[in-house]
Every structure is written in structure tokens, then in C-alpha cells.
Amino acid sequence: MQNSLFINAAFSRPTERPPVWMMRQAGRFMKEYWEIKNKYTFLEMCKTPEIAADVTMLPVDLLGIDAAILFSDILVTAEAMGGELSFEQGVGPQFANPVRTMKDVEALEVPPAKESLKYVADAIKIIKERLAPHKTPLIGFAAAPFTVMSYLVEGKSSKDFKLTKLMLHNDPETAKALLSKLATITADYLNMQIEAGVDAIQIFDSWAQALAWDDYKEFSHFYIAEIISKLNRKDIPVISFCKGSSVFAPLMAEANPDVISIDWNIDLLDIKKRLPSNIAVQGNFDPHILYADKKVIKERILRLFERMRGENGFIFNLGHGIMPDLPFDNVKYAVEVIKEFRY
Structure with a gap:
């Protein structure tokens, strides 16, 4: 994989064009995804290695993407610890046993990932076999501790994270005990993925934007840094993503990640210049542009590429994930435009 466009860009080496993959690229905007999803529950899809492999391969086969990302869910670590996880259509993930007290935190286990999350390693091995003819790298991932914590504390998705923030501010000892357990299992889980064969890692802090600077530093960044420091990352680029x-x-x-994934609220070259030269950037296309006419999509992609011309360490991605009602043809067209471009 050391000749991969994606791996080279992630390590800030020169590439002939920006590599492309898109967050949520194997998801609900594809009819082929729904053909699978309508037969199984979401957790069945995640926990059945052959099905997880089928879904992971969709954007490779249908879009010709430069990197695949493992099909799984950010909350599997919380479930492995004892969270009673379920998914309800139109509602999203829910935990029947939310974590609100130190006693609740103490009840959570930190089992070895090789035992509790073995189905993910099994899926990775199948996916790697299927990717081999394409010579396409596979990205593994996990959620950052704060994001998982927010689901455990709220018991479901939240718009204001009120209960989570109350714990941070009124009971920081309990919050840190929970975050520490989550950091431990997350590092173990990511190392299991690396051992199973993934070529890169992305850490998702999907709800970091809810935090003030000092709270982000204390309750999110600290634990992400701990996780990254524990990774067996030789030849494995580490991507850090958060909303915000x-x-x-x-x-x-x-x-100390290799890549930082940037949202669409800032000029990408400006933020790249403010980062250490050995850190690549990923992003930062507004996914809403993919609703637009194809001429607009092309113009905006090329505008971004011209802005980043001459910069090593640039991976094209969206500032966040693909929306479920995006026209598939528009996404495919965007990938074609990117793959035709040359510096």
C-alpha cells in the first residue's frame, strides 16, 4: 500500500492528484445499500463479517474510490463495555442503561477487543481479501471517547448535550473515569484493527463541536492524544476528525496525528499553513454542493484543487458525511472529476 495515492497523501508525500474518499460513502444514498439494509437490522450488518464486507465494498465497486472505510458503527465499543445498544428507524442509537453516576461507570467493563469485538477483525480480514485486486487501502476507525460518552450519558442522540455537559461541569471526576475507560478500550480496539490488516485509522469525534475550547482540551483532546500515543502506527497513518x-x-x-480532517467552515489552505508541515489535511468540501448542478460541482472541486495546488498532504473528502438523499449520480460525477484532475 506504500504506492497508494491515499497513503502517500496521508504521509504528506507528493501525489499526482488528490486521492478521494468520502465519509459515509457506503451508506444510505445508495440503493444497493438499501437492498442489504432491508434484509437485516443495522447491528446484524455490523456484526456479520460477510455483510459488513459487502457494504464496505460498495463505494469501491460503484464509485472507484481511492480508499475504503470499514463498515461498522462508532458505538460498538460502548456496547462491548456493557451498554445495552439498539437502533430504531428514524430515532437512531439508544442505550437502555444510560451512564449517569460513578456507580454506573464502575459497572462498565473494559474487555479485550480481540474477544468482545472479534467480529470487526473478522470483517477486516474478509474486506482485505476483496480489496487486494483493487489495491485499495482500508481505513479502520473508532469514535473518540467524548462522542461515545455523550451517547452513553444522554442515552440517545442529543442536540444540546445537556446531561453530558452537566456531568463535565458538576461531576468531572465521574466524567473522567468514564472517558478513561473509553480511551483504554478504544486504543485496544484500534490496535486490534491494525493487527487485523487495516492500512489507516480515523478517529471520529462527531460531537466535539458542542464543547467550549477549555472543555474540548480537557475532556476530548486529552483522551485522543492518549489513544494516538498507544497506537502501533508504523506505516499506518492516523487521521483525526471532529466537527469543529x-x-x-x-x-x-x-x-500528533498524520492527518487532520477539516470541516467546510474555513479556507483549507489557510489552516494547512497553520499546521506543522508533516500533518496532512483532509476535506473540506461542503457536501451540500453535491446537490447542485454538475457544472457547479465541477467548478467548486477545481476551485478547491487550484487553491491547494503545490501542497503535499491533501486528501479530498467532505467536511462531514454524505447526506442520505444525495443523488448517487452527483457523487459518482464528483469522483470522476477528481480522478481526471492532475497537478
Whole structure:
């Protein structure tokens, strides 16, 4: 994989064009995804290695993407610890046993990932076999501790994270005990993925944008830095993503990732210049542009590429994930435009 466009860009080496993959690229905007999803529950898809492999391969086969990302869910670590996880259509993930007290935190286990999350390693091995003819790298991932914590504390998705923030502010000892357990299992889980064969790692802090700077530093960044420091990352680029990265990127860089994934709220070249030269950037296309006419999509992609011309360490991605109602043809067209471009 050392000749991969994606791996080279992630390590800030020269590439002939920006590599492309897109967050949520194997998801609900594809009819082929729904053909699988309508037969199984979401957790069945995640926990059945052959099905997880089928879904992971969709954007490789249908879009010709430069990197695949493992099909799984950010909350599997919480479930492995004892969270009673379920998914309800139109509602999203829910935990029947939310974590609100120190006693609740103490009840959570930190089992070895090789035992509790073996189905993920099994899926990775199948996916790697299927990717071999394509010579396409596979990205493994996990959620950052704060994001998982927010689901455990709220018991479900939240718009204001009120209960989570109350714990941070009124009971920081309990919050840190929970975050520490989550950091331990997350590092173990990511190392298991690396051992199973992934070629890169991305850490998702999907709800970091909810935090003030000092709270992000204390309750999110600290634990991400701990996780990254424990990774067996030789030849494995580590990507750090959070909502709010256009604000937090300079701090994120202190955790020593290889790549920082940037949202669409900032000029990408500006933030790249403010980061250490050995840190690549990923992003930062507004996914809403993919609703637009194809001529607009092409113009905006080329505008971004011209802005980044001459910069090593640039991976094209979206500032966040693909929306479920995006026209598939528009996404495919965007990938074609990117793959035709040359510096």
C-alpha cells in the first residue's frame, strides 16, 4: 500500500492528484445499500463479517474510490463495555442503561477487543481479501471517547448535550473515569484493527463541536492524544476528525496525528499553513454542493484543487458525511472529476 495515492497523501508525500474518499460513502444514498439494509437490522450488518464486507465494498465497486472505510458503527465499543445498544428507524442509537453516576461507570467493563469485538477483525480480514485486486487501502476507525460518552450519558442522540455537559461541569471526576475507560478500550480496539490488516485509522469525534475550547482540551483532546500515543502506527497513518476542526485543528495537531480532517467552515489552505508541515489535511468540501448542478460541482472541486495546488498532504473528502438523499449520480460525477484532475 506504500504506492497508494491515499497513503502517500496521508504521509504528506507528493501525489499526482488528490486521492478521494468520502465519509459515509457506503451508506444510505445508495440503493444497493438499501437492498442489504432491508434484509437485516443495522447491528446484524455490523456484526456479520460477510455483510459488513459487502457494504464496505460498495463505494469501491460503484464509485472507484481511492480508499475504503470499514463498515461498522462508532458505538460498538460502548456496547462491548456493557451498554445495552439498539437502533430504531428514524430515532437512531439508544442505550437502555444510560451512564449517569460513578456507580454506573464502575459497572462498565473494559474487555479485550480481540474477544468482545472479534467480529470487526473478522470483517477486516474478509474486506482485505476483496480489496487486494483493487489495491485499495482500508481505513479502520473508532469514535473518540467524548462522542461515545455523550451517547452513553444522554442515552440517545442529543442536540444540546445537556446531561453530558452537566456531568463535565458538576461531576468531572465521574466524567473522567468514564472517558478513561473509553480511551483504554478504544486504543485496544484500534490496535486490534491494525493487527487485523487495516492500512489507516480515523478517529471520529462527531460531537466535539458542542464543547467550549477549555472543555474540548480537557475532556476530548486529552483522551485522543492518549489513544494516538498507544497506537502501533508504523506505516499506518492516523487521521483525526471532529466537527469543529476548523477551530480545534491547532490543538488537534498536538495529539500528533498524520492527518487532520477539516470541516467546510474555513479556507483549507489557510489552516494547512497553520499546521506543522508533516500533518496532512483532509476535506473540506461542503457536501451540500453535491446537490447542485454538475457544472457547479465541477467548478467548486477545481476551485478547491487550484487553491491547494503545490501542497503535499491533501486528501479530498467532505467536511462531514454524505447526506442520505444525495443523488448517487452527483457523487459518482464528483469522483470522476477528481480522478481526471492532475497537478
